[in-house]
Amino acid sequence: VDEALRRLIDERDIYRLLVHYAERIDANDPEGAADCFTADGVGIYWGEYRGRAAIAARLGGILDDFSATSHHLSNVSIEVSGDRATALSYVYAFHRLRRDDSPLHVWGRWIDRIERAEDGWRFARREVARVGRLSPVTPDGPVQLQPHPGRLDRSPET
Amino acid sequence: VDEALRRLIDERDIYRLLVHYAERIDANDPEGAADCFTADGVGIYWGEYRGRAAIAARLGGILDDFSATSHHLSNVSIEVSGDRATALSYVYAFHRLRRDDSPLHVWGRWIDRIERAEDGWRFARREVARVGRLSPVTPDGPVQLQPHPGRLDRSPET
Amino acid sequence: VDEALRRLIDERDIYRLLVHYAERIDANDPEGAADCFTADGVGIYWGEYRGRAAIAARLGGILDDFSATSHHLSNVSIEVSGDRATALSYVYAFHRLRRDDSPLHVWGRWIDRIERAEDGWRFARREVARVGRLSPVTPDGPVQLQPHPGRLDRSPET
Numbered sequence: 001v002d003e004a005l006r007r008l009i010d011e012r013d014i015y016r017l018l019v020h021y022a023e024r025i026d027a028n029d030p031e032g033a034a035d036c037f038t039a040d041g042v043g044i045y046w047g048e049y050r051g052r053a054a055i056a057a058r059l060g061g062i063l064d065d066f067s068a069t070s071h072h073l074s075n076v077s078i079e080v081s082g083d084r085a086t087a088l089s090y091v092y093a094f095h096r097l098r099r100d101d102s103p104l105h106v107w108g109r110w111i112d113r114i115e116r117a118e119d120g121w122r123f124a125r126r127e128v129a130r131v132g133r134l135s136p137v138t139p140d141g142p143v144q145l146q147p148h149p150g151r152l153d154r155s156p157e158t
Numbered sequence: 159v160d161e162a163l164r165r166l167i168d169e170r171d172i173y174r175l176l177v178h179y180a181e182r183i184d185a186n187d188p189e190g191a192a193d194c195f196t197a198d199g200v201g202i203y204w205g206e207y208r209g210r211a212a213i214a215a216r217l218g219g220i221l222d223d224f225s226a227t228s229h230h231l232s233n234v235s236i237e238v239s240g241d242r243a244t245a246l247s248y249v250y251a252f253h254r255l256r257r258d259d260s261p262l263h264v265w266g267r268w269i270d271r272i273e274r275a276e277d278g279w280r281f282a283r284r285e286v287a288r289v290g291r292l293s294p295v296t297p298d299g300p301v302q303l304q305p306h307p308g309r310l311d312r313s314p315e316t
Numbered sequence: 317v318d319e320a321l322r323r324l325i326d327e328r329d330i331y332r333l334l335v336h337y338a339e340r341i342d343a344n345d346p347e348g349a350a351d352c353f354t355a356d357g358v359g360i361y362w363g364e365y366r367g368r369a370a371i372a373a374r375l376g377g378i379l380d381d382f383s384a385t386s387h388h389l390s391n392v393s394i395e396v397s398g399d400r401a402t403a404l405s406y407v408y409a410f411h412r413l414r415r416d417d418s419p420l421h422v423w424g425r426w427i428d429r430i431e432r433a434e435d436g437w438r439f440a441r442r443e444v445a446r447v448g449r450l451s452p453v454t455p456d457g458p459v460q461l462q463p464h465p466g467r468l469d470r471s472p473e474t
Binding site for chain 2: 448
Binding site: 002005008009012016019020022023026027028029030060063068069070071072073074092094096103 | 160162163166169230232233234235246248250265289290292305306307308309310311312
């Protein structure tokens with residue numbers, strides 16, 4: 001296969017991995033989401049979790065707070081280099097809290113290192129950064145979380 | 159053409175069909191949206207509508223309630239098999255109600271069976287599932303609609 | 317390279333340009349965003365700005381109002397014809413206002429003419445159209461901005 005075509009296929013397959021992970025999260029399936037990692041993969045979910053069992057336990061604990069989630073990906077930017085790749089993705093997530101059915105909106109970034117395994121691409125390291133959050137129930141909660149990765153501290157002209 | 163390339167082209171063309179359908183809806187053009195179906199295609203819009211005329215009439219009735227809509231697709235997952243394909247897409251839709259200009263937010267899934275027709279890919283069956291809804295005007299309206307397709311009923315650890 | 321493959325690569329590269337522009341905006345980098353234009357490119361940001369210096373100054377002025385932005389692209393529709401292309405994209409943007417940390421939601425369209433330059437694709441002309449806006453701080457502000465480009469004025473059945 002032509003090398004340029006090979007690269008398009010790799011990018012398409014990595015996009016599918018990202019979408020599949022989101023779909024497993026929204027299906028309330030932490031084990032299925034953890035299977036998207038390599039055996040010794042690391043997930044950074046406000047704390048570092050290594051290996052599929054630790055990642056699944058962490059994701060399950062997070063998912064227990066919600067009766068529904070919907071993770072919408074966009075701006076997926078993938079750089080492939082042989083059997084390794086990096087990706088930066090935007091995510092907006094709609095949530096319903098289990099305790100009172102109230103909505104929670106989160107805007108974030110997925111920052112990934114991805115490796116080609118025997119059965120396809122897997123996350124070697126994935127970090128979730130929240131750049132925004134809105135909850136009508138806790139409007140006084142923290143509004144600023146993390147900046148967009150690498151956001152410049154440009155002073156406004158005054 | 160190489161088979162792997164053929165598949166990428168098919169996936170690209172199906173993505174375009176999805177985007178074109180959204181664009182025709184947001185252009186307030188129910189006939190244009192219905193043209194995205196095969197002649198005997200079926201649309202599941204809270205009720206089953208068969209054929210382009212029935213689908214256009216149903217879509218027109220829905221669109222009459224809104225002065226503006228904006229359907230944002232993401233997480234498009236396409237499986238092609240010869241002249242048939244299936245697709246699962248996420249959609250977030252912003253609406254303005256005609257009656258009072260109030261906003262309405264809807265989160266959903268598009269679940270499609272797609273066929274290759276003489277002039278390109280068309281929907282053979284499309285089902286719209288709403289997984290979330292927010293309206294500041296009717297905050298006491300139904301908050302939970304349908305779960306994400308296949309959502310697991312995992313008990314939270316208590 | 318096969319012509320169909322060439323087209324897929326062009327479309328992928330143009331998608332990357334769109335994503336890179338959004339990323340530079342969200343990184344608070346108006347010069348980096350302006351570098352996505354050709355040397356004599358035109359940006360239509362509620363007023364017409366020609367050339368990278370004018371565009372960067374305009375974008376900087378807009379960005380000064382916000383402590384955070386997050387521009388989520390979707391429905392990217394690209395038509396390539398040789399060294400020229402057109403694109404229509406949907407964008408939802410989350411903002412935090414610098415003055416009071418309040419959120420601002422904007423839904424819009426990016427309408428682009430794109431050209432192949434020596435070092436890659438660049439915007440020759442880009443127009444931003446806002447089709448919706450929500451701010452909890454100014455709920456009485458304008459709710460309808462511009463319609464979806466080409467939106468039909470179909471009378472609702474009454």
